[in-house]
Amino acid sequence: MKKKLKIFALSLIGIAVLLFAVLIIHIIVMVKKEGQIPNATMQLARVDFGQPIDSSSLINIQNKVKNMKGVKNTYYNAKANILVYGYDNRLNNAKNIFNLAIKNNGVIAQPHVVSSKQANTGCPAMGGNSFYSKITKIIYKLVY
Secondary structure, three states: OHHHHHHHHHHHHHHHHHHHHHHHHHHHHHHOOOOOOOOOOEEEEEEEEOOOOOHHHHHHHHHHHHOOOOEEEEEEEOOOOEEEEEEEOOOOOHHHHHHHHHOOOOOOEEEOOOOHHHHHHOOOOOOOOOHHHHHHHHHHHHHO
């Protein structure tokens, strides 16, 4: 019984070490990339609508936004009444897209403005105090 428990414990430790090594190698490979980062100039913008939008107005707004110079894609979240679009910031900016494609469509809409507190926290998908974030910072310092 003790022998099986010891083998099980060593196997678990071995798997954990192996997975940790894979994580470290992955981070090193991603941090050490050379050349231009794909989509480095892509930016997301969000528009908050005051009420639900009917489908014809939504299609009209999305088509106008999609046809703007530099806009790559759009997504409408019906539950939250928000439109998110991605654009190349070398070709256009969020204020211009909002003013030309959304503002004068007869719907209550306002661009989402990020507060200074939100801007200081960085990427909302990866918290600054998460394990992955901390280990990435450590490896970045070691590699550079």
